[in-house]
Amino acid sequence: MNGMLLVAGREVRTQVRTKGFIVGLAVTVILIVGITLAPKLFGGPDSYTIGLVNSQELAVQGGGDTEIEWRAFSDEAAARRAVLDGDVDAAMIGGTAATRVLSDGEIDGELGLMLQAAHREAQISAAGVKTTPLSMESIGADTRYEETRSQMAFMLVLILFMLVVGTPMMVAMGVVEEKGSRIVEILLTSVRPWQLLGGKVIGLGVVGLINLVVVLAAGLGAAFVSGLAVDFPPGMVGIVAGVIVWFVLGYAFFAAIAAALASLVSRQEEVGNVLTPMTMTMFASYGVAFYAAKEPTSLVATIVSYVPPFSSMVMPVRATAAATPMWEVLLSGALMAAAVAAMVLFAGRVYERAVLRTGARVRLREVIGSR
């Protein structure tokens, strides 16, 4: 156990200190924060400035937290200048039979509608008629969080894909580094193969978790700062915890395959080739997960969310995109955990038998068959 922790400790220290890790993490955080804040930054403004000439302020009722600032101008010429200079979004010119609204180019659709409605309201109440606003109520399923859920699910597909693909790749590179340089010969005189492999997988898994937690924290932090968090569906803690558990399961499965396959070759150039079956599986998982983010309740997404190892990417995405019963998630998790256990045992056996056989690529059949 001690040997395994030592190996894991070295992996974490070595990775965390590299420039690649720090830069990669910084870039991901910037990307995630950027994507989270983007709707806020690039969406339409929710405050407008309106110029007034011979007219009164209107009781505008916009959606959400729309704010309107009124600015009086002495005459139409001054208001026109302000519109063209961009000082105000529009100017309302009263005094004649029909009040005119001037804007630079066609008026912002939302603003136009709001002004029209407010103006009508003002005219009606001026005529002495009392109005009551419509009361709106949904009697269908609660769809308030649908959009947020689906946005979160897409982000999740991206994050999980990067980490579940990238981290086992690091395991494969590490295994080949040790095998190719024969350092493994020295290592295996002081630690057991399972300690060496286990330590490597755990150490790099911790590195992956650090990545995941930082990225999640950055995303959630940005959501709270920008106010997007008010749209978060209930049970966010469960969703986030689920993502972490699913990452651990998916990583463990793919890292075990990566280690087993990588132990068959002795040179870094051969890694990509020998890992092809694994990368294909990952891309397939990614494809279905992407589809599940869009259509979480579809039959395909539902079925595949039970099939290991695809479930490790599809289930968390499905559960984020749409509320999913707990028993479904637990059942799928149990199946995946069983698959992880089987794969770890198999990979350990392959690794132990292949890692000291340097030189030409070892055939998987030879290793499984021997002894």
Next chain:
Amino acid sequence: MLEISGLRKTFGAAKRALDGVSFAVRQGEMFGFVGANGAGKTTTMRIVMGVLQADEGEVRWKDGPLGFAERRRFGYMPEERGLYQKMKVAEQIGYFGRLHGLAPAEARRAADELIERLGLTERAGDAVEALSLGNQQRVQLAVALVHDPDVLVLDEPFSGLDPLAVDALAEVLQERARGGVPVIFSSHQLELVERLCDSVGIISAGQMVASGTVDELRSSVGRRLRVVVAEAKPGWADGLPGDLRVENGREVLIAADGDDQHILHVAVQAGRVEHFGVEQPTLTEIFREAVA
């Protein structure tokens, strides 16, 4: 005592690498393992270290079977050097110390000591990949020595080292041997083996063809008489056993057997005897004869 007995190993269907290799190395003994390329030195050492499994035969340490726990106390330098290229020198040596079971402080102390001893002080904070090959080799040796091993198994530790580094390494190994550690190392530098080793094993085509102390090996080759006679007539040695060679323009008689008194008598009559003595065969000569 480390006992290697009856090791056999076949690679694939046809290639027999070891065919009954046996020898023993006592506490504090420096054992030189020599043989041509491909003779089986590396295979034997890999089996001793458990990196390879023998088809037959066994390795025993202190009269018991050699297992993982015992091997963890061995120091090993494989034929193909392996270090983490991007890891710093001091950190790397310390890490291997920890893997061999040293406490953190102990490992650090042992690493610092070796770094100083092997002249790596200025490079302690550098990544291994930034070091010259000679210095990398020193780090490799430090990795093998850091846990103060019970046995040292070193495959070609001297190859690629400059003469000063060879001396430094030889000194370190002798010191360990004096401390009671059996040291096995392979080398093609036979003068070095002859100078350093208490005993030597010669392996050829997977079989031990000779082993024992250097003196024992010499006596197995036999005593040789070397006679130089100045101003002798050509053909003075006709009828005597041995070969007549020309060295530096001089005729030299090398005789492996025969009555030395008779040879001396003939020589005195032939001319002025400049040299008459028993000659020690070098390890190189013993080796040539053994593998021939």
